[in-house]
Amino acid sequence: MAILFEVTVRPLAHLQFLAGGLSGFIEIICFHPLDVVKTRMQIQGTRALHGEVVYSCPLDAFVNIYRYEGLSSLWKGIVPPICVETPKRGGKFLMYEYFKPYFHFGAPQPTPLTHAVSGSVAGILESFLVNPFEVVKITQQSHREKHLRTLSVVKYIIKHDGYGIKGLYRGITALVARNAVFHFGFFGFYNAIKDIVPSPENSTYDLLRKVIIAGLASSLACVMSVTLDMAKCRIQGPQPVKGEVKYRWTINTIRTTFREEGFRALFKGLGALILRAGPGGAMLLVTYEYLFEFLKSKYI
Template identity: 45%
Template sequence: MADYEKLLKQAAMQIGAGGSAGFIEVCIMHPLDLVKTRLQLQATKISASSSDPHYYDGIVDCMKKMYKHEGVTSFWKGILPPILAETPKRAVKFFTFEQYKQFFMFGSSTPTPLTFSLAGLGAGVTEAILVNPFEVVKVTLQSNKALAAQVPSTWTVTRQIVREHGLGLRGLNKGVTATIARNGVFNMVYFGFYHSVKGYIPENQDPVLEFGRKVAIGFTSGVLGSCVNIPFDVAKSRIQGPQPTPGVIKYSSTIGAVRLVYREEGFRALYKGLLPKVLRLGPGGAIMLVVYDYVYHFLERKFELNK
């Protein structure tokens, strides 16, 4: 019974800490996620004129034009789906990571870098399946370039997607394989690097230096994961976003989308949105891991005090 209660407490702490990390990270970093999506949805500048108010030359240009034509609140377009998704998503991610970690020990008494990487991959695939419908709605909202006040609500967009395309691979689960690839690869690198490197760099007794150690490793983990998985992220945005020709599905499969972007726009197009993604998931990765660690240890102390 004691072991059962201990497992329940650990699960509650993992879910609570993961959910807190996801909520805080989304609220702070959402504008950069939106800019990343806008840049990824944008094809190469073949026919767009220089006066097009919705063609973006980079992060700063995108932010300036969004502020001018859509208003300051436009930077948080589509934030409700991530808030609704990211809190449970991060809770699921950190919780399942801990469970997969036990599964991938392969007889070792302590986790190895392979253990962390495979557990991260498993956690990423699990969260991707759960969160994909929210991603479809989010990308639809983020791609809308009207004034923020004129953008339909999250619920309106969700109902429209379900009514027109259903719940399947053309509807709320559109692009699920791209989301699985994106999240699986990111978390494999993210968790694998963070926990492996953290084990080699000793903890510091100074709280400020220890905080800096965790932030630096978390930041590097987020940057590396972003650089590795960005082609899948571009494919996901193209599949889930508006198609170039209304009514004609150009981007349908993950590998097919990657090939099309490469063939038509070149290798660099597969890395569209990398800078805002790095600017988001570098600090965002650090925020999540640091918040998770501190909230987990806070809850751990509370549970111990209340034994």
């Protein structure tokens, strides 16, 4: 029995990791420009600093980045996500599948709460792997004048701020909170809605059903977590005043933003976030499911 279990589980784990990694890579390449737009909008204040353009909406940010910085600027900071997101997404789906049996809460089969809690735990664990790459990525994305080389940014951060909570792990508490809330909503809503909406016999319509549900689930999860995402970007990005740390901790960042810029500022970047995470999340989750089933049929 032990030998049979080992032979069965190991190939599934490898296939889950591979399917998650490939789906993550495809999603990053397609939707990274919207991540740049989201970051720019979240770190800007209400007034322009040093003559910088203040973006009024995602489309305005997209147009102005292209106009003043060139097409390639829309892929600023893509190296860190490609380096970490591909294996990270594979690891996330692997952990998500691994934790599901532990969160049935007495139910014979996985419930939407099972998927929500499993996704949340997987999201929390991945935060500790991805945080240094997020700091580097946001530093690159926020720099408007030129393209910063990834290794140069890494060396600069380590030299001046170190590896810890002031350096490469700056904003880790905000990232953990953001990931916990987002993945709870994403996996929970997706599986809850998918169970309610009947599956059509036609495979094309079934694919469309899953894409729409995944996009809706991702958008709802964005609304739940956007304030934490805004705080994360402000903590991890360049501070408004050079030499002064204005944004250090999650709750204080949210309070300061609300006090100085009002309630709407807590949802900065939501439009770009939904544009990116809605179709991006749909592509990620549905691609993972179909790739995993395809790989299972080929190799199991």
